[in-house]
Amino acid sequence: MSTAKLTLNGKEYELPVIVGSENEVGIDVQQLRAKSGAITYDPGYGNTGACQSAITFIDGDQGILRYRGYPIEQLATQASFVEVCFLLIYGHLPNHNELTNFESELTRHTLLHEDMKKFFEGYPRGAHPMAQLASMIISLSTYYPESESELDLNIIRLIAKIKTLAAFAYKKSIGQPYIYPRNDMSYVADFMHMLFAVPSENYQVNEVVERALNLLLILHADHEQNCSTSTVRMVGSSQADLFASIGAGVCALWGPLHGGANQEVIEMLQMIQDDGANYKKYVDKAKDKNSDFKLFGFGHRVYKNFDPRATILKKSTDEVLHALGMSDPLLEIAKNLEEVALKDPYFVERKLYPNVDFYSGIIYRAIGIPTNMFTVMFALGRLPGWIAHWREMRSDKASRINRPRQVYTGATVRDYQSVFERK
Numbered sequence: 576m577s578t579a580k581l582t583l584n585g586k587e588y589e590l591p592v593i594v595g596s597e598n599e600v601g602i603d604v605q606q607l608r609a610k611s612g613a614i615t616y617d618p619g620y621g622n623t624g625a626c627q628s629a630i631t632f633i634d635g636d637q638g639i640l641r642y643r644g645y646p647i648e649q650l651a652t653q654a655s656f657v658e659v660c661f662l663l664i665y666g667h668l669p670n671h672n673e674l675t676n677f678e679s680e681l682t683r684h685t686l687l688h689e690d691m692k693k694f695f696e697g698y699p700r701g702a703h704p705m706a707q708l709a710s711m712i713i714s715l716s717t718y719y720p721e722s723e724s725e726l727d728l729n730i731i732r733l734i735a736k737i738k739t740l741a742a743f744a745y746k747k748s749i750g751q752p753y754i755y756p757r758n759d760m761s762y763v764a765d766f767m768h769m770l771f772a773v774p775s776e777n778y779q780v781n782e783v784v785e786r787a788l789n790l791l792l793i794l795h796a797d798h799e800q801n802c803s804t805s806t807v808r809m810v811g812s813s814q815a816d817l818f819a820s821i822g823a824g825v826c827a828l829w830g831p832l833h834g835g836a837n838q839e840v841i842e843m844l845q846m847i848q849d850d851g852a853n854y855k856k857y858v859d860k861a862k863d864k865n866s867d868f869k870l871f872g873f874g875h876r877v878y879k880n881f882d883p884r885a886t887i888l889k890k891s892t893d894e895v896l897h898a899l900g901m902s903d904p905l906l907e908i909a910k911n912l913e914e915v916a917l918k919d920p921y922f923v924e925r926k927l928y929p930n931v932d933f934y935s936g937i938i939y940r941a942i943g944i945p946t947n948m949f950t951v952m953f954a955l956g957r958l959p960g961w962i963a964h965w966r967e968m969r970s971d972k973a974s975r976i977n978r979p980r981q982v983y984t985g986a987t988v989r990d991y992q993s994v995f996e997r998k
Contacts, residue, residue: 583611597632614980621876625805625977630663630963631797638880642797643667651887656792657681657762660734660959663797664966677731678762684735685756685765687743688718695747704951705829707744712737713822721816729817730962737958738762741951742769748947763789766955771943783898784942787891791935794884795953797960798877803827803834807961808968812977817965824961825954834950834957837936840872841946844905852904854911862921872909872933873916874926884931892934895941906937 578589579602588611591603601624608614617623632641640647643662650659654668661669661677669677694714698707715736719729739756746753746769754769764780767788772778798804806827811820828834847857861870875882896903913929916922939949968974 581607581611583613586611593627595627596629597634608980614982616982620805620979625800626808626968626971626974628800628964628967629666630967631799631960633799633877635875635877636879638878638883640798640883647794647883648887651790651793651884654793655761656789656796656956659793659796663959663963664730680731681735681762682758684732685739685758687736687739691718692743692753695743695753698747700748700750702744702748704741704744704748704948705825705954707747708737708740708951708954709822709825709829711740711744712818712825714818716816716818719818726817726966730966733817733821733962734958737955738766739769741948741955742766744951745770745948761785763792781898783894787895787938788942790887790891791938791952792956794887794931794935795956797957797963801833802830803957804961804964807965809977811965811968812974814976817962820965821958821961824957828954828957829950834953836871836930837932837939837953838946838949840909840932841905841936841940841949843871844908847908848904852908854908855915858912858915858919862919870912870916870927872912873922873929875930878928878930879926881928882930885929885933888931888934888938889929892937892941895938899941901941903937903941905940909933909937 577592579592581588581590588607590607593601593603595601604615615623630643632644633639642650642659643666645662645668650662654662657678658669658674661674691711691714694711695707712733715733719725719732721729743753752774754772754774756765756769760768760780763785767780767785768778800808803824807820807824810823811817815823831839843857847854850856857868857870860866860868892906895901896906913933916927916929922928936946936949939952940946944952
């Protein structure tokens with residue numbers, strides 16, 4: 576085993592080095608505090624490996640994303656979202672019988688307990704769908720208590736019911752009656768039906784839109800140790816159950832720096848449109864170091880090359896808008912911004928390429944999904960990744976409760992004075 580050496584206060588410490596299957600190198604500092612009294616300091620954990628995982632591999636420099644070894648380009652164009660759910664959670668692509676049984680189980684467990692409708696009735700009409708989704712997922716714990724014998728069944732229940740919960744949250748937010756799930760539709764088509772159908776109309780699912788939504792869910796299914804996934808692992812490390820851990824992940828995803836990024840893109844494009852569609856003006860503002868304007872949808876903390884998901888989505892965006900007969904002015908602005916970014920030295924030198932959020936919001940908007948549901952759509956896609964990481968963590972015998980350290984910078988010891996003695 577190779578080692579790394581750390582010299583601290585004249586003393587040398589040897590630290591084990593671990594190497595992943597894609598030759599990623601990590602320095603194991605688990606015993607550093609015990610040996611030296613020191614800790615590592617890494618705000619945001621940007622250079623800290625909190626676990627070993629066999630689920631997703633990302634090479635940001637090369638623009639590579641793989642689920643369980645399968646390139647995202649192949650899964651996105653050839654697999655169903657349900658297949659990808661099985662792959663991420665159980666580690667292999669299902670054979671025909673496994674996929675048939677998995678799909679059948681998901682279909683059988685889409686209904687919610689009727690009592691749960693009373694929870695929705697208690698929310699104000701304008702309640703944000705993400706607030707509803709997080710609390711409703713956690714409330715599933717009261718109906719399906721944790722049991723090792725029913726762990727796989729609870730996974731099925733959650734994947735099956737989250738689309739019903741999401742659709743009900745949306746219907747509640749706009750004051751429409753709930754539409755119950757149907758057993759004769761695919762996972763994605765059933766969700767769209769619950770989302771958009773009304774009792775007095777015969778809603779037909781557009782196949783192009785269904786494929787696009789299937790694609791979006793796959794592209795969002797996992798992304799390694801991001802904020803929400805790490806939250807799921809951290810909460811789960813306390814042995815909190817599946818529903819509580821996933822509910823925490825939903826809350827983490829809700830933040831605008833994480834799941835809300837595609838909403839920021841749409842709002843930015845709308846602002847540019849309202850200002851006469853002068854996209855060059857905003858490109859200049861983005862390059863101006865004295866301006867606080869940020870061009871959303873460009874660059875990524877992980878990818879220092881093209882986001883492979885954005886490349887796939889660009890084609891799908893054109894197909895959806897063509898199928899729906901739409902000419903969205905925001906898409907034209909988006910394409911102009913992309914063209915500038917690909918040629919302008921400022922963006923090229925900084926590798927600020929379009930990311931997945933740049934196009935996903937355009938597709939959601941075209942489908943008819945309002946911006947306050949964008950993060951809910953993200954949560955639907957990310958669910959199998961969260962479950963896979965929670966399950967992997969629970970089965971890892973080396974896993975322990977997460978307990979980060981800190982470097983204390985507060986007051987040193989001082990004596991208490993009564994309120995009458997204080998100046």
